[in-house]
Amino acid sequence: MLVFDHRKRLRVYKEVLTVKQTGAVLADWAIRKIESEYKDDVCLLLEHRTLRLDKDQGKTSFSFYIPATSRANGLARTFIIDGIGYDLFPVPWERIERIADVKEYNTTLLADAEILYARTDDDRERFTSLQARLGASLQNPHYMYNRALEWLNTVMEVYQETLFEEALPKVRENAGHICDLLSIAVACVNRRYFRHGQTDQIKALLSMNEVPVGFTDLYERIIRAKTADEQKSLCHDIIDSTRRFVEQHDRNAARRISAPDFSELATWYQELCYTWRRVYYWCDMNDPVNAYLWCCLLQNEVDKVGDEYGIADLDIFGAFDADNLSAFRKRAESVERKIVAAIEATGVTIESYPSVEGFLKENP
Numbered sequence: 001m002l003v004f005d006h007r008k009r010l011r012v013y014k015e016v017l018t019v020k021q022t023g024a025v026l027a028d029w030a031i032r033k034i035e036s037e038y039k040d041d042v043c044l045l046l047e048h049r050t051l052r053l054d055k056d057q058g059k060t061s062f063s064f065y066i067p068a069t070s071r072a073n074g075l076a077r078t079f080i081i082d083g084i085g086y087d088l089f090p091v092p093w094e095r096i097e098r099i100a101d102v103k104e105y106n107t108t109l110l111a112d113a114e115i116l117y118a119r120t121d122d123d124r125e126r127f128t129s130l131q132a133r134l135g136a137s138l139q140n141p142h143y144m145y146n147r148a149l150e151w152l153n154t155v156m157e158v159y160q161e162t163l164f165e166e167a168l169p170k171v172r173e174n175a176g177h178i179c180d181l182l183s184i185a186v187a188c189v190n191r192r193y194f195r196h197g198q199t200d201q202i203k204a205l206l207s208m209n210e211v212p213v214g215f216t217d218l219y220e221r222i223i224r225a226k227t228a229d230e231q232k233s234l235c236h237d238i239i240d241s242t243r244r245f246v247e248q249h250d251r252n253a254a255r256r257i258s259a260p261d262f263s264e265l266a267t268w269y270q271e272l273c274y275t276w277r278r279v280y281y282w283c284d285m286n287d288p289v290n291a292y293l294w295c296c297l298l299q300n301e302v303d304k305v306g307d308e309y310g311i312a313d314l315d316i317f318g319a320f321d322a323d324n325l326s327a328f329r330k331r332a333e334s335v336e337r338k339i340v341a342a343i344e345a346t347g348v349t350i351e352s353y354p355s356v357e358g359f360l361k362e363n364p
Contacts, residue, residue: 187208
């Protein structure tokens, strides 16, 4: 038994050593190839190791390159050596710039890449400056909140497709994408990224300061779910939890930054008051369809300002009854009065005139 363990350890050691040697040899090969055949066509050759398995980590090896001309496409290669796949692929500057702005999936591709070869010092400096730009993006709370919203929007599109999908394999695939992309949204709120991509995401999430309640539990339950309906239901729950988490985080941040300007709320009300008038009109006409649809716009706007200005209990739709529009009208009136009172309580004056003559008198 002792002999077997010794041989096994020796074999593992040799495997690791071979990988390291292969990586170094291939890096040298790629650099020679560029210098001899693509010297004017390739800006940078880079290595990126954080997505590799631990047992395949080379001391150094190529990963991707940034082309200077279209001729550099001839450098691209994929091949297999001793069961390990290698992919030397081009990434244009435009994509690197998008990564610097956290607008691409693999943030780690820029953040954790190391330069193996640079055509010029300017090329090298351009890349390192983009790494610094990425760092600045990650430190900007409001910017990263907006990036989180973009990932949430992408998730909603995937979920919409999933709801109408019947095939279990496709539901499972989409559910995985939903977990992955929601994790990126959460990471954005924390101003973090996944250095190892999809690997050990839950472990990385647990190390973050702010994560939606029950997020990692839902993540695992989605992966372990046995049926398509169960996965769809759990995906709804994790999306809902993440969306509320992101929205609440932004409200808290906004309150920390500055107090709301109620003169802006007054301007908003002066614009939206006609929507209230429409709702009242269609209630009086006993037309539930038009009253309902105009209230959709009104409720959406009211919810936004309620969150921003700290005005509670602004639900209008809770009182909707197609057979009792008078109660619905009263509720809309109550919400309108509450917003007007909140504006006037701060000393802000709503610009309102009893007649056109009054307007002209004040606005000659």
